[in-house]
Amino acid sequence: MVMRESPSYxxxxxxxxxxxxxxxxxxxxIVEHAVEDWRQExxxxxxxxxxxxxxxxxxxxxxxxxxxxxxxxxxxxxxGRAAQVSVVxxxxxxxxxxxxxxxxxxxxx
Numbered sequence: 001m002v003m004r005e006s007p008s009y010x011x012x013x014x015x016x017x018x019x020x021x022x023x024x025x026x027x028x029x030i031v032e033h034a035v036e037d038w039r040q041e042x043x044x045x046x047x048x049x050x051x052x053x054x055x056x057x058x059x060x061x062x063x064x065x066x067x068x069x070x071x072x073x074x075x076x077x078x079x080g081r082a083a084q085v086s087v088v089x090x091x092x093x094x095x096x097x098x099x100x101x102x103x104x105x106x107x108x109x
Contacts, residue, residue, distance in 0.1 A: 006029070
C-alpha cells in the first residue's frame with residue numbers, strides 16, 4: 001500500500017540557545033480554509049451588506065479564534081518568556097495578520 005502525504009503546514013521555532021522545535025500545524029486544506037474564513041470576516045463585507053455590527057464582530061472573533069488555535073496556539077508552549085517573536089509565514093498564512101487575531105485571553109468558542 002502506498003501512502004501519500006497531504007500538503008501540511010509546520011512551524012520552526014528557534015530558541016535563544018539555538019535549539020529548534022518543529023510543530024506540525026495541520027493539513028494545508030484545513031489551515032487555508034481557516035485563513036479564507038478569517039479574511040472574509042475581516043473584509044467588512046458582512047457589515048457592508050447590513051449584518052449587525054455585533055453579529056459581524058462575533059463572526060470575526062469566531063473565525064479569528066479558529067485560525068489562532070490552528071496556527072498560533074500550538075507554538076506558545078515553545079515560546080516561553082520570549083520578548084520578541086518573528087513570524088515568517090508561507091503560503092496562505094502570508095495573507096493572515098497574526099497581530100489581528102483575537103487573543104486567547106477571555107475568548108470562548
